[in-house]
Amino acid sequence: MAYNLWYWPSIQGRGEFVRLALEAAGIDYRDCARELGAEALMADMAKHAPRAPFAPPYLEIDGHVIAQVANILAFLGTQHDLAPTNLADRYWIQQLQLTVADVVAEVHNVHHPVEMMAYYDEQKPEAARAAAQFRSERLPKFLTYLEDAVAAGGDWTIDGRWTYVDTSLFQLVEGLRYMFPRRMAAIAGQYPNLIRIRDQVADLPGIRAYLKSDRRLPFNEDGIFRHYPELDGE
């Protein structure tokens, strides 16, 4: 039985971390709101009360709903062998996934520092300040941490085979390159293992097919990773 994945139909956003794991593993799923639209998504969310998700993405199967990206990936990891089997490794990659989630939250904060529910245009000077600190302090701190974590693994972050944290690292690198092309070009050489994981994920058969398909939405300025040239740096 296929999973129903629900996420905003016009952006990669947080849903993309789930899509990538499903696509890489060849797990059957229906990207429901891409077929039915955002209103159908909102109607579906409400239907699951009192165990409704707070926000998409969520996965639905047999009436059960699982939300929060790291939680969904932990579930898929257990059910579909996308996570290591031993406990120490399993908590380790979940920790890395939650750290990726922290980066993603900070990335969103860069273009929406003072009013999450308002437009970027209403907070451009504040965003410029947030971006400067993100580029100079937070970005290298996170990337250095993830680089060291990945460098200590084997061919992949763990286990000699890809897990959900590898597909997530792919998306993180892709997103950061889209959002900060100049800055990332300048510093990418410091993170050879992260770039290697990115390249290996791009070359997985399921991901190669996915990236060429129209299921992969392009990045855009409604998503989490947004390219505003004025927020980039050398």
Add this chain to the structure above:
Amino acid sequence: MAYNLWYWPSIQGRGEFVRLALEAAGIDYRDCARELGAEALMADMAKHAPRAPFAPPYLEIDGHVIAQVANILAFLGTQHDLAPTNLADRYWIQQLQLTVADVVAEVHNVHHPVEMMAYYDEQKPEAARAAAQFRSERLPKFLTYLEDAVAAGGDWTIDGRWTYVDTSLFQLVEGLRYMFPRRMAAIAGQYPNLIRIRDQVADLPGIRAYLKSDRRLPFNEDGIFRHYPELDGE
């Protein structure tokens, strides 16, 4: 064997979500940096490379390290029966825990909207704007969601007994009341079940003893929940 818990010694912060679960369950632990100081914490973190935590809190046992609050709580939940045994409930409370983590991140962003690594004093007008939107939009949205989730449970969020999400909800309510006393007093009546869970957790024998002990640090303006009267509202 006791766990070693490592967290900044002078704040409740994110570490408090772990302390509360340990204290409520009567699990033996050593709050290492309270004894040894913040420098010992930083030295210990580095020792665990390449599987070092990105940031505290983390739990160490037998040389293994688990970091990220929700990950630590999932581990304790599994090992010490602080989580439901059936899978649907287990992913559900982890989802709620991750939603609590999202609130906590947004709370931190209220007083540090544009420069996470700078002082509050350097971003007061921006914080005032972030606080206004948090109070009027995000806070009621999160609390309404959590209220509905809790209202659908039994005596506790799930299972007729407390789990780690209940101790986390206690801390969330306590923190929000400390940070926004006027605002929370004005709206608390809309969240009777959250307040009930807060009161029940406060009355657990382990928590009663903990709150009276000097192990419970007071809230302060170095932590995540900070009381700046100018950020509160009616």
